[in-house]
Amino acid sequence: MNxxxxxxxxxxxxxxxxxxxxxxxxxxxxxxxxxxxxxVKITNDIRRMAKQNQMxxxxxxxxxxxxxxTYITKLVKMRASIxxxxxxxxxxxxxxxxxDSMKQVARTLTQMxxxxxxxxxxxxxxxxxxxxxxxxxxxxxxSDAMDDVFDQEGDDExxxxxxxxxxxxxxxxxxxxxxxxxxxxGTIGGPEGANNRGEAMPVPAGADPAASAETDxxxxxxRNLKR
Numbered sequence: 206m207n208x209x210x211x212x213x214x215x216x217x218x219x220x221x222x223x224x225x226x227x228x229x230x231x232x233x234x235x236x237x238x239x240x241x242x243x244x245v246k247i248t249n250d251i252r253r254m255a256k257q258n259q260m261x262x263x264x265x266x267x268x269x270x271x272x273x274x275t276y277i278t279k280l281v282k283m284r285a286s287i288x289x290x291x292x293x294x295x296x297x298x299x300x301x302x303x304x305d306s307m308k309q310v311a312r313t314l315t316q317m318x319x320x321x322x323x324x325x326x327x328x329x330x331x332x333x334x335x336x337x338x339x340x341x342x343x344x345x346x347x348s349d350a351m352d353d354v355f356d357q358e359g360d361d362e363x364x365x366x367x368x369x370x371x372x373x374x375x376x377x378x379x380x381x382x383x384x385x386x387x388x389x390x391g392t393i394g395g396p397e398g399a400n401n402r403g404e405a406m407p408v409p410a411g412a413d414p415a416a417s418a419e420t421d422x423x424x425x426x427x428r429n430l431k432r
Contacts, residue, residue: 219298226291230284237280244273 213221254262294346 213302219294223291223294226287230287233284234278237277240273240277244270247273
């Protein structure tokens with residue numbers, strides 16, 4: 206025995222044993238085929254000798270035929286046993302491979318568990334939850350501020366609309382009130398009147414000075430409102 210020879214692994218030993226069993230089964234198959242051929246030959250010889258009425262020879266050949274059939278049966282049983290052993294070895298090989306795979310998986314899980322810092326992970330999750338809450342609060346504040354701005358702009362527009370409507374109504378009433386007054390160049394209603402220049406309208410001859418002063422005051426208020 207060589208003490209310095211490389212020691213074979215269980216997988217290598219299993220592979221060699223499996224090859225040896227396969228070789229043995231092939232040899233048994235060849236032997237069984239030879240015995241079956243011999244059985245056919247003996248059967249034919251027995252028939253021929255029986256036709257020749259050589260009964261002593263027939264008895265001897267009959268014993269050989271029975272012995273051959275017995276050997277064939279034993280070979281079949283032996284081959285079946287060897288095949289069962291081969292299947293068991295294949296099962297052992299599969300079990301060994303599965304065991305190696307489980308060892309590798311267990312080793313990988315162990316390394317992952319060592320690398321995973323559970324307190325740090327919990328801290329990270331808490332910080333993430335905290336920052337998410339802050340972000341949601343900021344978004345709500347921004348949304349509220351934008352809603353306030355938009356609402357204020359809407360109020361301003363509505364206010365301007367009301368003021369414009371009042372001014373339009375005042376302009377219509379003032380025009381109706383001044384419709385019966387006499388006009389001249391440079392007065393209300395004229396294209397170059399004092400109303401367009403912002404100057405006081407001169408009092409025409411025969412007109413009431415108090416009425417003219419009231420008209421000037423209304424025009425001044427109207428101009429101030431439209432500015």
